[in-house]
Amino acid sequence: MGSFVTSLSCPRCGRALDHRELHGLCPCGSPLLVEYDLESVARAASKEALSGHPPTMWRYREFLPVEDPGRVVSLGEGLTPLVPTPVLRRRFGLPRLWVKDDGLNPTGTFKARGAACGVARARELGVADVALATAGNAGGAWACYGAAAGVRVHVALPRDAPPANLLECRLHGADVMLVDGLISEAGALIDGMAAERGWFDVSTLKEPYRIEGKKTLGLELAEQFGWTMPDAIVYPAGGGVGLIGIWRALDQLRRIGWLQGDTPRLIVTQAEGCAPLVNAFEEGREESESWPDGRTFAAGLRVPKARGDFLVLRAVRETGGTAVAVSDELIAEMMVELGRAGVAAAPEGAATLAAAVRLRERGELGPDDRIVLINTGTVYKYPDALELALGTEPPAQG
Numbered sequence: 166m167g168s169f170v171t172s173l174s175c176p177r178c179g180r181a182l183d184h185r186e187l188h189g190l191c192p193c194g195s196p197l198l199v200e201y202d203l204e205s206v207a208r209a210a211s212k213e214a215l216s217g218h219p220p221t222m223w224r225y226r227e228f229l230p231v232e233d234p235g236r237v238v239s240l241g242e243g244l245t246p247l248v249p250t251p252v253l254r255r256r257f258g259l260p261r262l263w264v265k266d267d268g269l270n271p272t273g274t275f276k277a278r279g280a281a282c283g284v285a286r287a288r289e290l291g292v293a294d295v296a297l298a299t300a301g302n303a304g305g306a307w308a309c310y311g312a313a314a315g316v317r318v319h320v321a322l323p324r325d326a327p328p329a330n331l332l333e334c335r336l337h338g339a340d341v342m343l344v345d346g347l348i349s350e351a352g353a354l355i356d357g358m359a360a361e362r363g364w365f366d367v368s369t370l371k372e373p374y375r376i377e378g379k380k381t382l383g384l385e386l387a388e389q390f391g392w393t394m395p396d397a398i399v400y401p402a403g404g405g406v407g408l409i410g411i412w413r414a415l416d417q418l419r420r421i422g423w424l425q426g427d428t429p430r431l432i433v434t435q436a437e438g439c440a441p442l443v444n445a446f447e448e449g450r451e452e453s454e455s456w457p458d459g460r461t462f463a464a465g466l467r468v469p470k471a472r473g474d475f476l477v478l479r480a481v482r483e484t485g486g487t488a489v490a491v492s493d494e495l496i497a498e499m500m501v502e503l504g505r506a507g508v509a510a511a512p513e514g515a516a517t518l519a520a521a522v523r524l525r526e527r528g529e530l531g532p533d534d535r536i537v538l539i540n541t542g543t544v545y546k547y548p549d550a551l552e553l554a555l556g557t558e559p560p561a562q563g
Contacts, residue, residue: 167232169206173197173373176476184230187290189371196370196473198413199230199377207421215388220244222278222381228417229282230377236289238314240271242281243381247389247537252506257522261535263395264508265386268543272333274511275382275407275541276306282378283367284310293317296364298351300403300464301330302542307367308339319364321351327464329546347459349469369404370472379407383414386537392423395535397430397486399520401513402442403468405477407539408433412480429537430486433477434520436461437490441470442477446488451475462493462550463512465541487529491519497554500544512550514540 173182177195182188184199191197210227218224222243231237248264267275284307287295296319297307304320311318318339322330323346334341344350352368359366367375387394394415400408408431418424435443439459445452455470471477481488499515499522510518517538524530544551 168230169202169209169227170199170230171202172200174200187292187365188373189366196476197373199373201228201417203417203421206417212388212392212423222281222378222385225381225384228380228384228414230374231282231285231289233289237281237285238310239281240277240310240313242270242277244385245269247386248508250506250508253502253518256502256506257518257525258532259521259525259530259534259536260532261395262521262538263536264503264510264514264538264540265382266508266540267382268509268511268514268540272302272306272309273543273546274302274306275379275539276302277310278378278381279303279375279406280306280310280378283307283372283374284314284316286374287365287367287372288314288316292365294319294362294364295367296320296355296359297366297368298322298348298355299326299330299368300348300467301326302465302546303369304339304341305330305333305337308334308337311339312337319355319358321354323347323351327547327549329548333546347467347469349455369406376406376410376413379410380414381410382407382539383411384418386411387415387418387424392418393426394424394429395537396427397432397530397534397536398539399432399434399517399536400539401463401466401516401541402433402435402471402477403465403513404471405433405442405473407541408480409473409476412484428484431480431484432486432520432524433481433488434516435488435490436463436466436496436516437492439467439469440490441468442474443488443490445474445478446481451478453478462553463496463516464547465511465513466516487524489520489523491516491523495519495522497550500551500554503540504544508540509544510540511542511544511547514538514542
C-alpha cells in the first residue's frame with residue numbers, strides 16, 4: 166500500500182505542488198504542508214485495527230507520507246506514555262494533569278518522530294545528503310536516523326549547545342559545524358553550504374515531512390484518551406513544529422469522524438529571555454518579530470524567530486488557546502518538581518509545568534480541566550542544567 170498523500174500545499178499562497186517530487190519551501194518562501202485523501206484514509210484505517218499495529222508511531226501508517234514501508238527505519242519511536250503524575254496533581258491543585266513523556270523516545274527527545282519520518286521520505290525521494298541547523302536535539306536525532314538509513318547528515322549548531330548534543334551528532338557520524346551565535350546563525354551557514362553542495366536542507370520547516378512525524382503526538386494523545394481529547398495541551402515552542410503537527414492531527418481525525426468532543430486549547434510556552442511567539446500573541450500580530458540576543462538555559466527554546474510562527478499563532482488562536490512566558494528560575498524549579506514526581510524532564514518540558522502553574526494562578530486553567538503537558542526530552546541530556554536546577558544558584562543564561 167502506498168501513501169494517501171495527494172499533494173503538498175502552501176498555507177500562505179495556496180499553491181499546490183507535486184508530492185512525488187522533492188520540495189523544500191514553497192516558491193513564495195512559506196513552509197509546505199502534506200495533504201491527504203482523508204476519505205480513502207477513513208476507508209483503509211480503523212480505530213479497532215490499531216491494536217494489531219506495531220507499538221511505534223508507524224501504527225498510524227495511513228496518516229503518514231511514506232510510500233514504501235521498506236524505506237522506513239524504525240528505532241521504536243513513538244507510543245510514549247501518558248503519565249498521570251498524582252504528586253503534581255496534589256501539589257499544584259491540578260487534579261486532572263498528565264505528562265506526555267516524549268523523553269522516552271530513541272535519542273531521548275520527541276525529535277526522533279520528525280527525524281524518523283523526514284529521513285524515510287528523503288531516502289524515498291533519492292536524497293543522499295541532508296543538512297540542518299539545530300539548537301541541538303534535532304541534529305542528534307537526524308544524525309541517528311540518517312546513520313540507520315544510510316543518509317549522510319550535515320549539522321550546524323551553536324558553539325554553546327548542550328555538549329551531549331554535540332557528542333550525539335559525532336557518535337552517529339554526522340558532519341558537525343559549530344557557529345558563534347544562535348540557531349539563526351547556524352541556519353545562515355547551512356543555507357549557503359546546502360545551496361553550494363547540493364545538500365537537501367531539512368532545517369525546521371524547510372521541508373514538509375518533519376511535521377508529519379511530529380503529528381503522531383496528536384494521533385497518540387487521541388488514542389490514549391479514548392478518542393475524546395483533553396481540555397488543554399501545553400507545548401514548549403522553539404520552532405513550534407510539534408504544536409503545528411498536533412493541530413493538523415486533530416483536524417484530520419475530526420474530519421474522518423474519529424474524534425469526539427471539543428478541540429483542546431493549544432497553549433504555547435516560551436522562556437522570558439526568548440519569547441517572540443508570546444509577544445506576537447499578546448500584541449495580536451499574525452507573525453513574530455525576531456528576538457534580539459535570546460537568552461535562556463532551555464536551549465531548545467532559544468529560537469529568535471520560528472519559520473512557521475504564523476502557523477503556530479493560527480493554531481493557538483483557532484483553538485482558543487494562549488501563550489505564556491516563564492522565567493528560567495521557575496523552569497529550574499519545575500524540573501525538580503517533575504523529578505520528584507518521577508518524570509525526568511528537560512528544561513523545555515519543565516517550562517510546560519511552569520506555564521500550567523502560572524495559568525492556574527491566573528484562573529485561565531481550572532481544577533476541572535484535563536491538561537496534558539508535553540515533555541519534549543529527557544533531562545539526562547542536560548547535565549549542566551540539571552546540576553544548576555538542583556543547586557542553590559539560578560541557572561545562568563546563555
